[in-house]
Amino acid sequence: MRFSINGADHEIDFDIRTSLLDLLREHLQLTGTKKGCDQGACGACTVLVDGERINACLALAVQYQGRAITTIEGLGTPGHLHALQAAFVEHDGFQCGYCTPGQICSAVGMAAEARRGVPSVVTADLAATQIALDHDELRERMSGNLCRCGAHNGIIDAVRQVLAREAA
Amino acid sequence: MQRFEYHRAADTAAAIALAARAPEPHYLGGGTNLVDLMRENIERPRTIIDVTALSSAIEARPDGGILIGAGAKNTAVAEHRAIRERFPMLARAILAGASAQIRNMATVGGNLLQRTRCYYFYDDAAHCNKRKPGTGCDAVEGFNRIHAILGASPSCVATHPSDMCVALAALDAIVHVEGPGGRRSLPFGAFHRLPGDRPDLETALGPAELITAVELPAGAAGLRSTYRKVRDRASYAFALVSVAAALRIEDGKLAEVRLALGGVAHKPWRAATAEAALRGKPAGADAFRAAAEAELAAARPLSGNAFKIELAKRTIAATLSELAGARP
Numbered sequence: 001m002r003f004s005i006n007g008a009d010h011e012i013d014f015d016i017r018t019s020l021l022d023l024l025r026e027h028l029q030l031t032g033t034k035k036g037c038d039q040g041a042c043g044a045c046t047v048l049v050d051g052e053r054i055n056a057c058l059a060l061a062v063q064y065q066g067r068a069i070t071t072i073e074g075l076g077t078p079g080h081l082h083a084l085q086a087a088f089v090e091h092d093g094f095q096c097g098y099c100t101p102g103q104i105c106s107a108v109g110m111a112a113e114a115r116r117g118v119p120s121v122v123t124a125d126l127a128a129t130q131i132a133l134d135h136d137e138l139r140e141r142m143s144g145n146l147c148r149c150g151a152h153n154g155i156i157d158a159v160r161q162v163l164a165r166e167a168a
Numbered sequence: 169m170q171r172f173e174y175h176r177a178a179d180t181a182a183a184i185a186l187a188a189r190a191p192e193p194h195y196l197g198g199g200t201n202l203v204d205l206m207r208e209n210i211e212r213p214r215t216i217i218d219v220t221a222l223s224s225a226i227e228a229r230p231d232g233g234i235l236i237g238a239g240a241k242n243t244a245v246a247e248h249r250a251i252r253e254r255f256p257m258l259a260r261a262i263l264a265g266a267s268a269q270i271r272n273m274a275t276v277g278g279n280l281l282q283r284t285r286c287y288y289f290y291d292d293a294a295h296c297n298k299r300k301p302g303t304g305c306d307a308v309e310g311f312n313r314i315h316a317i318l319g320a321s322p323s324c325v326a327t328h329p330s331d332m333c334v335a336l337a338a339l340d341a342i343v344h345v346e347g348p349g350g351r352r353s354l355p356f357g358a359f360h361r362l363p364g365d366r367p368d369l370e371t372a373l374g375p376a377e378l379i380t381a382v383e384l385p386a387g388a389a390g391l392r393s394t395y396r397k398v399r400d401r402a403s404y405a406f407a408l409v410s411v412a413a414a415l416r417i418e419d420g421k422l423a424e425v426r427l428a429l430g431g432v433a434h435k436p437w438r439a440a441t442a443e444a445a446l447r448g449k450p451a452g453a454d455a456f457r458a459a460a461e462a463e464l465a466a467a468r469p470l471s472g473n474a475f476k477i478e479l480a481k482r483t484i485a486a487t488l489s490e491l492a493g494a495r496p
């Protein structure tokens with residue numbers, strides 16, 4: 001089966017029951033993507049598929065052949081941090097760091113949704129074409145990523161700063 | 169997880185033909201419910217038929233109705249301009265469910281067929297008539313805070329967990345299905361079943377029948393509508409109680425009302441009693457409360473969920489007041 005991960009093609013054979021999360025971590029040693037709950041309830045396993053955020057733990061890998069998969073390893077490197085990675089450091093957007101790769105992939109997907117005008121449940125006017133990402137919007141849109149260390153305030157500050165810079 | 173064979177269906181006919189002859193088949197949408205249940209060994213299909221390549225088109229019709237392919241992702245439905253403008257309660261209901269990541273994976277067909285979140289259904293060691301018919305129901309005497317207050321039976325007190333389906337019930341959606349015997353269309357209210365003494369039978373679908381599309385008839389298009397969800401935390405939690413409501417006021421009177429409840433029953437609960445009580449009445453807090461009382465008169469609480477009765481009444485009244493008050 002062929003997979004495109006962080007721009008590189010991989011030909012891999014595996015047990016058909018394997019989740020995309022286990023494929024990344026166990027078969028490709030891309031251990032940046034984390035396993036928290038393995039049942040869709042925490043967001044630690046968030047990756048991007050064709051630019052959209054999903055939970056890799058609920059995804060059967062076989063369904064994602066040929067799609068463009070991006071993990072935290074594909075967003076930045078220690079020498080070249082992604083703007084969100086740098087902002088997370090600056091704003092203390094983590095303590096243990098376990099939820100961080102998922103938070104950052106999620107924020108990248110969230111920003112793309114917002115650019116498309118996808119509303120959220122706290123958007124007052126669903127027919128609006130422009131949505132201002134205020135604090136409540138960001139909290140709701142990032143609510144699929146839990147942080148057991150309680151770094152949410154730093155996370156929202158970091159995401160906010162990067163979005164503001166992009167908009168400027 | 170039990171071993172299975174995986175097939176990706178190229179078209180509807182191929183999916184149905186395979187489901188009709190393969191051993192223990194199961195259609196697969198985004199997998200957000202089925203993969204989880206397979207991992208817990210609650211579902212044990214031997215053949216998986218991936219139907220995500222089938223129709224995901226959303227077709228807004230000139231008459232005001234909308235046809236949504238069963239493979240459409242929940243996000244795609246919620247962000248669709250015509251749905252946001254014509255049926256805001258549906259967009260809001262979808263956005264109230266799960267997380268953005270899950271909504272990006274979940275399909276419309278899978279959302280309709282997601283299974284209950286009853287803890288005892290999910291626990292292979294517990295008694296559950298839905299999972300293993302005839303074994304009993306541990307929820308009746310157990311932890312039943314999240315369980316049903318309407319339409320339950322001694323066999324099963326589970327609730328249907330979907331938010332989207334509550335809006336579809338209020339909108340009189342039509343479920344288009346296709347199976348070995350051909351095509352048929354089911355009114356939304358006849359799609360899901362109450363538990364009775366067969367809680368293992370959850371829908372009107374026959375063997376190998378596939379949901380192909382969900383249709384929103386023009387009837388409710390453009391009505392003032394919304395969805396309100398009450399849950400244990402502000403986001404990313406299932407509903408304790410939810411309300412989908414739409415109304416049209418003429419000369420201060422309720423010319424049209426649509427009301428459905430989530431989190432209270434084995435199926436999305438169309439509040440027909442409350443609707444009948446409101447039709448033609450002056451819009452106002454007293455009428456809304458009286459209608460909510462009438463609907464919940466049939467409620468039967470369990471040991472842990474009596475709070476849901478008052479919660480449902482207040483949420484109905486508040487949601488209708490919000491809609492009526494927001495009228496320019």
Ligand SMILES: Cc1cc2nc3c(=O)[nH]c(=O)nc-3n(C[C@H](O)[C@H](O)[C@H](O)COP(=O)(O)OP(=O)(O)OC[C@H]3O[C@@H](n4cnc5c(N)ncnc54)[C@H](O)[C@@H]3O)c2cc1C
Nearest residue numbers: 040197198199200201202265266275277278279330331379
């Ligand atoms: C942590 C978590 C939180 C959640 N919170 C919420 C919430 O708050 N509100 C809410 O409404 N939902 C919630 N969900 C549930 C989610 O909405 C469902 O899991 C999702 O809608 C299922 O869609 P799917 O495409 O992934 O279905 P799958 O998991 O692929 O399939 C589910 C079922 O549908 C069947 N199926 C799929 N497509 C078809 C078809 N076309 N025809 C016939 N059968 C079909 C499958 O055979 C299977 O039995 C939550 C889920 C998780 C994991």
Ligand code: FES
Nearest residue numbers: 036037038043057
């Ligand atoms: S590990 Fe996937 S959501 Fe928790």
Ligand code: FES
Nearest residue numbers: 095097147148149
């Ligand atoms: S930083 Fe520890 S879980 Fe978020």
